[in-house]
Amino acid sequence: MEVLPLQSHDKKEGRLSIVSTGPGNLQQMTPRALRAIAESDYVIGNAFYLDLVEPLLSGKEVIRSSMGREVERAKKALELAENHVVSMVSGGDAGVYGMASIVLEVVERSGSPVAVEVIPGVTAALSAASRLGSPLSGDYVTISLSDLLTPWEVIEKRLDLAFRMGVPVAVYNPRSNGRPDNLAKAISIAGRHLAPATPVGVVKDAFRKSEESLVTTLEEFPDRFDFVDMHSIVIIGGEESRLWRMGQDVRGIITPRGYHRKYVY
Template sequence: MDVSPLQSHDKRGKLYIVGTGPGDLLHITPRALKALAEAECVIGNGIYLDLVMPVIAGKEVIRSSMGREVERASRALDLARDRTIAMVSGGDAGVYGMAGIVLEVAESSGSTVEIEVIPGITAALSAAARLGSPLSGDYVTISLSDLLTPLEEIERRLDLAFQMGVPVVLYNPRSRGRPHNLETAIGIARRHLPDETPVGVVRNAYRDGEERLITTLGEFNEHISFVDMHSIVFVGGEETRIWRNETDERGIITPRGYHRKYVY
């Protein structure tokens, strides 16, 4: 009688939560690319899937829309019970991205799926590089989206942040559904900072249609229409300055403090 070894059908799956950075494939990490290559199926918001499509061509792709993050997290965990799944999240998955909700859903459901969060370049850092060095030291990031956080709480945080005198980075600054939150944030900033404070905006950082704007807090409202949901807004701190040469403005610098210790 032939005896065959028993085969287990309990194949162990895995879920990668992949931060894709600003979207340009030159700025996605090798580890993220490796995870996408290993995945049998890739799931995510259509915007971010389109940005990485050249490296996931031929794979099963599941598209999800904004506002369906909980459903997306649950589905990814279910699929990953016996398959290798990658969920893409723009920027860094742990900064206003999908990592938090996936881990929350896994915790509440008792999921035992192996999860690995793979970091990416968050929008504040990619956009900052386009401005020079506005975030050389301490800084604060605050999202102006009130979909999950009450506007009153956002305003409280903004007031405390601008009192600190460090640069403040504003995510999700302006959309058609909430066009006035950015004006509110700038009004709070002007309570604590002089009108000469540098303000920088980068739109579509490292993507097609990239643009940047450098202005001041006092003049910013004249340019507010430049800002949309594809933008990141930087409000400088007490020491932030516009970096200029003899012919034009070149960017924004927030000194870290070397000038207080060294002569250069």
């Protein structure tokens, strides 16, 4: 497979960076992501994610887009990158339910010679996990409950297989006004394979000023569905996951990696 070489960052020829902005706090962005935006003539992206990096946009030509216009956004970014330095921002990690795939598909189908770089970031599952303790310490699965691009029948099959494995599952896009029942369906599937006491954690707006979190169990979680929205990540523990306690206080979730089977501590 031939990969187009990246152009030198010291040159001002056209290039396109797909910039992962992480969970929405500038302190969680990588130095490379910060530099890419600083070097850009144009910054384009969903208005919500652009607002989160507003302090970085001074002096830039900013193009705001809305949800559902990803293809149009990708085409515009590629067009601008023929003669300018362009950053396409994407929340979390651009390669995990983000803009990387559609931008690269547009580049591929157009045959454009524009140099493209995908800059990684902290994806939402890892941001949420860090706020809950260590629920994803070993193998785990990420699944989105959004059926806008994936048929629900496929999502149900994947959920069943994931919960059968007994590993933690990080759920993206868990509950929206247009899809209020998908989370309940997912938890019903989880209940076929996991114990009622399996820990469940929810983090909303991780690392933002409005951050909130919830730790509960699989059995009790349906009573707290109203807490969950599209800015939330739901982490459902696996067979070995347990509540992390300090005395009587529940601090979060721990999924042991297996050190207790090899070492005494």
